[in-house]
Amino acid sequence: MTPAEGLSARLKTLQEAGRISLTPWPGLGALALALTAEDPDRVVISQGGCHLTRGDLVGLAQRLGGALQARGLKKGSVVAFQLPNWWEACVVNMAAALFGWRIVPLLPIYRAAELGTILPACGVEAIFVPAATPKIDHAALVRGLDQVPPAIITVRGDSNDPDRFETLLDHEPGAPQIAPVADAKLILFTSGSTGRPKGVIHTHASLDSAVRVAAKYWGLDEDDVLYVPSPIGHIGGSIYAFEFPWITGCRTILEDHWEPSRAVACIDREKVTFMAGATPFLRGLLDAAEAAGSRLPCLRHFICGGASVPPDLVRRALGALPNAVVSRAYGSTEAPLAFPGIWDRATAEARADTDGEKALDVRLLGPRGREVAAGAEGEIAVRGPQVFAGYLDPEDDKGSFTQDGFFLMGDLGRLVEERFVVITGRTKDIIIRKGENISPLEIENSLLRHPAVKTVSIVGAPDAERGEMVVAFVVTKPGTHFGMAEMTAHLEAAGFARQKFPERLEVVGALPTNSVGKIQKPELRKIAAGLVPMP
Numbered sequence: 001m002t003p004a005e006g007l008s009a010r011l012k013t014l015q016e017a018g019r020i021s022l023t024p025w026p027g028l029g030a031l032a033l034a035l036t037a038e039d040p041d042r043v044v045i046s047q048g049g050c051h052l053t054r055g056d057l058v059g060l061a062q063r064l065g066g067a068l069q070a071r072g073l074k075k076g077s078v079v080a081f082q083l084p085n086w087w088e089a090c091v092v093n094m095a096a097a098l099f100g101w102r103i104v105p106l107l108p109i110y111r112a113a114e115l116g117t118i119l120p121a122c123g124v125e126a127i128f129v130p131a132a133t134p135k136i137d138h139a140a141l142v143r144g145l146d147q148v149p150p151a152i153i154t155v156r157g158d159s160n161d162p163d164r165f166e167t168l169l170d171h172e173p174g175a176p177q178i179a180p181v182a183d184a185k186l187i188l189f190t191s192g193s194t195g196r197p198k199g200v201i202h203t204h205a206s207l208d209s210a211v212r213v214a215a216k217y218w219g220l221d222e223d224d225v226l227y228v229p230s231p232i233g234h235i236g237g238s239i240y241a242f243e244f245p246w247i248t249g250c251r252t253i254l255e256d257h258w259e260p261s262r263a264v265a266c267i268d269r270e271k272v273t274f275m276a277g278a279t280p281f282l283r284g285l286l287d288a289a290e291a292a293g294s295r296l297p298c299l300r301h302f303i304c305g306g307a308s309v310p311p312d313l314v315r316r317a318l319g320a321l322p323n324a325v326v327s328r329a330y331g332s333t334e335a336p337l338a339f340p341g342i343w344d345r346a347t348a349e350a351r352a353d354t355d356g357e358k359a360l361d362v363r364l365l366g367p368r369g370r371e372v373a374a375g376a377e378g379e380i381a382v383r384g385p386q387v388f389a390g391y392l393d394p395e396d397d398k399g400s401f402t403q404d405g406f407f408l409m410g411d412l413g414r415l416v417e418e419r420f421v422v423i424t425g426r427t428k429d430i431i432i433r434k435g436e437n438i439s440p441l442e443i444e445n446s447l448l449r450h451p452a453v454k455t456v457s458i459v460g461a462p463d464a465e466r467g468e469m470v471v472a473f474v475v476t477k478p479g480t481h482f483g484m485a486e487m488t489a490h491l492e493a494a495g496f497a498r499q500k501f502p503e504r505l506e507v508v509g510a511l512p513t514n515s516v517g518k519i520q521k522p523e524l525r526k527i528a529a530g531l532v533p534m535p
Helices: 003-016 028-038 054-070 087-099 112-122 138-143 204-218 235-242 244-248 260-270 279-292 311-320 345-350 440-447 484-493 521-529
Strands: 043-047 050-053 078-081 102-105 124-130 151-155 184-189 199-203 225-228 251-254 274-277 301-304 325-328 361-365 378-383 407-416 420-426 431-433 436-438 453-463 467-476 504-507
Touching: 003 078, 003 112, 003 184, 003 199, 028 054, 028 087, 028 204, 028 244, 043 054, 043 087, 043 244, 050 054, 050 087, 054 087, 078 087, 078 112, 087 102, 087 124, 087 235, 102 112, 112 124, 112 138, 112 184, 112 199, 124 138, 138 151, 184 204, 184 235, 199 204, 204 235, 204 244, 225 235, 225 260, 235 244, 235 251, 244 251, 260 279, 274 279, 279 301, 279 311, 301 311, 311 325, 311 345, 325 345, 361 407, 420 440, 431 453, 431 467, 440 453, 440 467, 440 484, 453 521, 467 521, 504 521
Parallel strands: 043 251, 078 102, 078 124, 102 184, 124 151, 225 251, 225 274, 274 301, 301 325, 467 504
Antiparallel strands: 043 050, 184 199, 361 378, 378 407, 407 420, 431 436, 453 467
């Protein structure tokens, strides 16, 4: 059985198990054809001075589809792209929607270790990569793998390259073969911050539902302009780039290089109304806007998630951006936009310490899988049509769902007013010190309020006496000092039990993060495990 046949069989199993939800709306391919016939001149994507209308994007996608059909790709084939936030990725995605292919977005930072696992597992038949640079030759990297996809296509490459994206666009348009909404549209691999990376299967229907629910919550429509610096290799960047412009009618501006001052200029110039990003994006944007003397008057929403978001940063943003609703949001690759933030300023100010309002069925479960009392902490479990169908490897499903289909997010939290979630930690992040469970997040949030602390991450390290000891990794602000004495005094003043105080403090220049700013705690745990306890 080929990987493509295996995926089809996997989808059939998931559908029989009731894990694939359908939708009353057409998938992206059918929707794009209908909207293009209605208004072909509406701009949907802008990037690097290039502006693509509906007609442009669908026309280019049909030509690309015709070229790849001639190379043997069929309905159900799997196509990958390892591209920055370029408009060409939108053409690849649209071609996949029109011709019934499944797509695998890949981060540009991936190398042989990641690609050598992901591409064979998905049965990728064609991959789009950037042209070679002095730093990296992506095409050569793929050709050097043990299993090489039949088609390796370079984007923005040498005009003499026959396997060049631009050359494929000269082909005659192909005849669309749109897949049913229950089919897989996207296979996206988790970042690995919670363990081994897993292939997440989203159908046309689950992505459609996620976008429609969030867009309705935020009130997005054809008058909105989205600014998207988040990488399209992640779930957030991909749906803002590929789905939102068609489902809401908005225009998306793709940014392939994050530079806060350039972002401020673009937001003011293009009258951007919506942006989403992790903590570093919001902090950088605020600093740059302050330096430029701009209050970004057109910006209506900034949704901040993907990493720990200090409540004080949200409050600062609400003060600096008078026309914007700024709030934390919470979701994952498996359940994007499960808690899509807060939709009005008054509530955002009052609930700056929460991680968004629920947009699907939610349960909080105790250690034995039973629901906890109202207001109590528990593991977050969610269910709804926007939740993924299942993992590519059936083994990864084990222990990830309740018997009645709720997905276990792996995060601990509590509900406020039965509406808003407060993330209190990750189940895998819990530190067990002398038999007591310690949640790193509450310690991190407290230390972030210290004037010398820029960034912090708390992890556990094996310890013969305690079981685990608490280790704090801190990045300080320029010109400040932060030592054990300062940390201890701060936590004492905050009223923490002594049991929760870190036994070890490591002041470092930077913390390891992924491309959306999420701190990579597995790397810190490895470092912490090698530390000698302080006397």
